[in-house]
Amino acid sequence: MTILQIKNVTKNFDDSVVVDNISIDINQGEFFTLLGPSGCGKTTLLRMVAGLISPDSGRIFLDGKDITDLPPEKRPLHTIFQTYALFPHLSVFDNIAFPLKMAKWDKSRIVTQVEELLEDVQLVKFKNRFPHELSGGQKQRVAIARSLVDRPKLLLLDEPLSALDARLREHMHIELVKLQEETGVTFVYVTHDQQEALALSSRIAVLNGGKIEQLDVPTKVYSKPKTYFVADFLGKCNLIKAEVISTTNDAVTLKIAGYINLEVKCEYAANYKIGQKGWYSIRPEKIRLNREEVENTDLYRAQAKVLGYYYYGNDTLYEIELGDNLVLKVMLGNTKSVEPKFFNEETMVHMSFDPHAGSFIAEEL
Amino acid sequence: MIKLTEKRALSWPPLLYLILMFMVPMGLMLIIAFMEPGDYGGVKPLISHINGKLHLDLNLDSFILVFSSEFVWQLMVRSIIYSLVTTIICLILSYPLSLMIARSAKKYRDILLLLVIIPFWSCFLIRVYAWMIILGPDSGVTHIINSIISVLGFPPVNLLYSTFAVIICLVYVNLPFMILPLYANLEKHEMDLLDAGRDLGATRFQLFWKVTVPLSLPGVLVGSALVFIPCIGMFVVPELVGSNCSLMIGNLIKQQFLQGMNWPLGTVTSIVMTVSVLSISLIVGFIAKNSNGFKYASK
Ligand SMILES: Nc1ncnc2c1ncn2[C@@H]1O[C@H](COP(=O)(O)OP(=O)(O)OP(=O)(O)O)[C@@H](O)[C@H]1O
Ligand SMILES: [Mg+2]
Numbered sequence: 179m180t181i182l183q184i185k186n187v188t189k190n191f192d193d194s195v196v197v198d199n200i201s202i203d204i205n206q207g208e209f210f211t212l213l214g215p216s217g218c219g220k221t222t223l224l225r226m227v228a229g230l231i232s233p234d235s236g237r238i239f240l241d242g243k244d245i246t247d248l249p250p251e252k253r254p255l256h257t258i259f260q261t262y263a264l265f266p267h268l269s270v271f272d273n274i275a276f277p278l279k280m281a282k283w284d285k286s287r288i289v290t291q292v293e294e295l296l297e298d299v300q301l302v303k304f305k306n307r308f309p310h311e312l313s314g315g316q317k318q319r320v321a322i323a324r325s326l327v328d329r330p331k332l333l334l335l336d337e338p339l340s341a342l343d344a345r346l347r348e349h350m351h352i353e354l355v356k357l358q359e360e361t362g363v364t365f366v367y368v369t370h371d372q373q374e375a376l377a378l379s380s381r382i383a384v385l386n387g388g389k390i391e392q393l394d395v396p397t398k399v400y401s402k403p404k405t406y407f408v409a410d411f412l413g414k415c416n417l418i419k420a421e422v423i424s425t426t427n428d429a430v431t432l433k434i435a436g437y438i439n440l441e442v443k444c445e446y447a448a449n450y451k452i453g454q455k456g457w458y459s460i461r462p463e464k465i466r467l468n469r470e471e472v473e474n475t476d477l478y479r480a481q482a483k484v485l486g487y488y489y490y491g492n493d494t495l496y497e498i499e500l501g502d503n504l505v506l507k508v509m510l511g512n513t514k515s516v517e518p519k520f521f522n523e524e525t526m527v528h529m530s531f532d533p534h535a536g537s538f539i540a541e542e543l
Numbered sequence: 544m545i546k547l548t549e550k551r552a553l554s555w556p557p558l559l560y561l562i563l564m565f566m567v568p569m570g571l572m573l574i575i576a577f578m579e580p581g582d583y584g585g586v587k588p589l590i591s592h593i594n595g596k597l598h599l600d601l602n603l604d605s606f607i608l609v610f611s612s613e614f615v616w617q618l619m620v621r622s623i624i625y626s627l628v629t630t631i632i633c634l635i636l637s638y639p640l641s642l643m644i645a646r647s648a649k650k651y652r653d654i655l656l657l658l659v660i661i662p663f664w665s666c667f668l669i670r671v672y673a674w675m676i677i678l679g680p681d682s683g684v685t686h687i688i689n690s691i692i693s694v695l696g697f698p699p700v701n702l703l704y705s706t707f708a709v710i711i712c713l714v715y716v717n718l719p720f721m722i723l724p725l726y727a728n729l730e731k732h733e734m735d736l737l738d739a740g741r742d743l744g745a746t747r748f749q750l751f752w753k754v755t756v757p758l759s760l761p762g763v764l765v766g767s768a769l770v771f772i773p774c775i776g777m778f779v780v781p782e783l784v785g786s787n788c789s790l791m792i793g794n795l796i797k798q799q800f801l802q803g804m805n806w807p808l809g810t811v812t813s814i815v816m817t818v819s820v821l822s823i824s825l826i827v828g829f830i831a832k833n834s835n836g837f838k839y840a841s842k
Contacts, residue, residue, distance in 0.1 A: 225738075228738075228742055229741075229742075230738050230741065230742065249741070249746075250738075250741040250742050251741050251742075251743075251744045251745055251746055256742055256743060257738070257739070257742045259735045259738070259739060260735075261733065261735045263733070263735040263736050263738070263739035265736060265739075265740075265754060265758075266758070267757045267758060267760075276740075276743050276744075276745075276753075277743040277744045279753075280743060280744035280745045280746075280749055280753075281744050324743065325743070328744070
């Protein structure tokens with residue numbers, strides 16, 4: 179069931195298009211993420227849903243009702259701001275009670291409801307503190323409690339965890355997902371952190387320059403990027419120039435880097451004509467390196483020279499060179515006890531990968 | 544990097560200035576308050592010879608005189624009331640203006656603020672004289688007001704030389720002292736807080752009273768202090784545009800020094816005024832410090 183429908187929404191600031199004709203349907207109970215680089219219009223889109231700015235054109239529907247012209251206080255949804263936006267003159271309790279007081283709930287009901295939320299976010303002990311007496315994580319929990327206290331239909335979260343350190347962020351991820359499942363409130367989550375997006379979301383919309391580049395489940399967005407931008411923005415990716423040399427119903431045969439012919443599964447194979455230019459994208463961790471030759475003819479295999487490596491702790495990234503200056507990145511897990519790498523520079527290795535683990539990205543015309 | 548010793552050395556000149564210009568005169572005032580007035584101003588010598596005996600001339604006469612004088616207390620109370628009224632009017636006039644400037648586009652703010660300050664470039668007296676002309680019997684304002692009043696069947700009024708004129712001028716000369724601290728406070732309010740307020744269900748009206756006003760209390764307090772405290776001691780304004788019934792404590796002090804030639808009496812009156820203002824400020828400050836919201840709004 180669709181809870182939020184964004185329909186052909188456009189917003190300009192001083193002649194530049196910030197949100198460009200975006201349409202999204204978000205389902206009830208979903209954890210939906212808007213992912214994109216800084217300045218791509220994520221906040222602007224969210225503020226239009228919240229009613230803090232109005233779109234130049236397009237409509238926004240919440241639960242089937244057109245809310246485009248409603249003022250923010252009349253919309254049954256709340257926003258969590260990057261800066262938490264807690265009221266400094268109000269205690270934790272009063273901050274959480276704010277929406278209820280505005281809605282003129284009676285006192286006793288306010289107390290029970292706020293107490294319940296305080297328990298949900300484990301802040302009962304802190305209810306009489308003021309915002310400046312809290313840590314970043316606690317502030318964020320107050321902001322979340324305040325936004326959930328009157329059971330909104332939708333919660334908009336604008337990079338809510340970006341001010342927290344990595345450990346706390348991971349902890350909050352778990353809490354957020356738990357809260358979302360318990361309350362059943364639909365979350366629309368904005369972030370430019372791709373790990374966060376992949377880990378939390380039921381679906382992700384990747385935005386760039388005010389447009390949706392790809393809207394899909396995390397696994398698809400990561401492994402089958404639809405555009406060069408998505409492949410490049412999410413994690414590390416090998417993007418190799420490619421050209422379609424033949425097509426079938428569900429696969430294309432590509433000439434990669436001018437000399438490798440590969441058959442790749444492709445949903446849109448029928449759309450491509452022979453001669454279509456683009457890229458073959460394959461993630462570094464989908465490529466294997468071995469000292470000995472691999473006996474599996476389904477894989478693409480080649481010899482390569484190790485150029486160098488980067489040690490990341492859990493993984494090590496190798497740069498290998500195939501013939502003709504074709505350099506690929508390969509990510510291997512560090513299963514060795516201490517050593518940072520399996521292969522030394524300048525050694526020859528056997529490289530192999532499953533062609534279907536990658537995908538073809540067509541160049542835009 | 545400035546070393547601690549250098550910091551101390553740097554703090555000496557202002558400290559010396561404060562000691563010479565404030566502490567010493569205050570001390571002198573305290574002593575004069577207990578002395579006998581001289582015949583033509585000044586004070587009688589502290590030590591006199593009477594019948595060959597040394598005599599220390601210190602007494603509480605001036606204090607007794609001031610505390611038992613109904614007139615002094617009447618002026619004191621009137622000064623406090625005038626200052627309170629002035630502060631309240633200044634606050635009511637300044638708040639919307641400061642808010643408007645603080646919420647206007649950044650590029651206009653400086654210009655608007657400049658417009659508030661520009662009148663200050665002309666002399667205080669000239670600005671009061673300007674009001675004397677505006678409120679004078681031949682001015683257009685007076686004519687218009689009196690013709691309206693006469694239509695309603697009342698006798699014409701004199702705008703100048705009245706309490707009304709005193710309050711108008713007090714408000715006028717003090718207005719920027721309210722506007723500037725208020726603006727400085729309102730300008731710092733985070734837009735996110737206002738957005739969050741609306742988002743959480745507050746109407747514009749609720750947002751103003753539940754978020755903007757509480758957050759601006761520190762600014763309100765500073766502005767009120769900057770208006771209220773100097774206002775109590777004002778004597779030029781009532782002298783120029785006031786009537787006999789709108790004299791303030793400052794006028795009395797001036798009279799006691801210059802016309803009455805009674806320095807101790809003037810000194811005691813000043814002390815009474817200073818102590819009153821100080822205690823009012825302390826009480827207000829104490830209440831503010833101990834109200835939680837206020838404490839944290841200023842952080
Ligand atoms: N009020 C405004 N007036 C003019 N331009 C604006 C305004 N708000 C945003 N913009 C511009 O719109 C573009 C998109 O801004 P937006 O805040 O939506 O980006 P974002 O995707 O949220 O970025 P970030 O990840 O850095 O928060 C930016 O180029 C920004 O400069
Ligand atoms: Mg943003």
